[in-house]
Amino acid sequence: MEIPISKNELRAIPHDFALVGLDLKTPKPIQPGESATLRFTPSRSGEFAYTCTLHPGLMDGRLIVRP
Template sequence: MSCRVITGAGIAVAATIVLAVAFSAGFGAREGSPTQTLVLTARGIRFNEVNPILEVRRGVPTEITIRNDEPGPILHDFVVVGLNARTPAPLQPGESALVRFTPTQTGAFAYACTLHPGMMDGRLTVRP
C-alpha cells in the first residue's frame, strides 16, 4: 500500500515538474523578459496537438511564433480575432512566422487557422 502512495506522489511531482518546464519553455511570459513569448506548432490539423488555451497579460508585448510542421503540402495561418494579430500570409510546410502585438484589453479571444476552421481553433485569454 505504501508503495502505491510513494509511486502516486512521485508521479504527481514528476508531472508538476514537466508542466513547469513546458510552461517556461513555450507558454506565458518568461521571467526577466519584457516580452511574453509563445510558440504554436501546426501539425495534424491542430496547434500543439490540443489547440491549447493561451494566457497573456494586458499591456505586455506578446510574440507568438507560428510554425507549420506539416509533413505534406498543407498551408496554415493564424489569427486572434479582435486583437489585430495575424500571420501576414499562409505558411508553407517548414515555414514560421512571428506574430507581434500588445493586448490592450482583458478578456477571452478566439484564435484560429482560417484555412481549417473548426479544427484549428482555441482561446487566448488576456489577464490584467
C-alpha cells in the same frame, strides 16, 4: 506581445493564425517547415479567440491574457 507561432510540422498543408475580430493575422500562410511570429498588443486582459483561416472550425482556440 509577440506570439511565436510554432513551426508548421505538417508536411503537406499550409496554415495561418488569426485573432478573430481583430483583423490581425499572419501576413501569409505558413508553409510546411516554416515558423512565424505575430505582434499583438492586447487592449485588455481576457480571452481572445484565434483560428486558422484556412481550416476554420478545425483549428481554433483561445489566447488567454492575464492581468
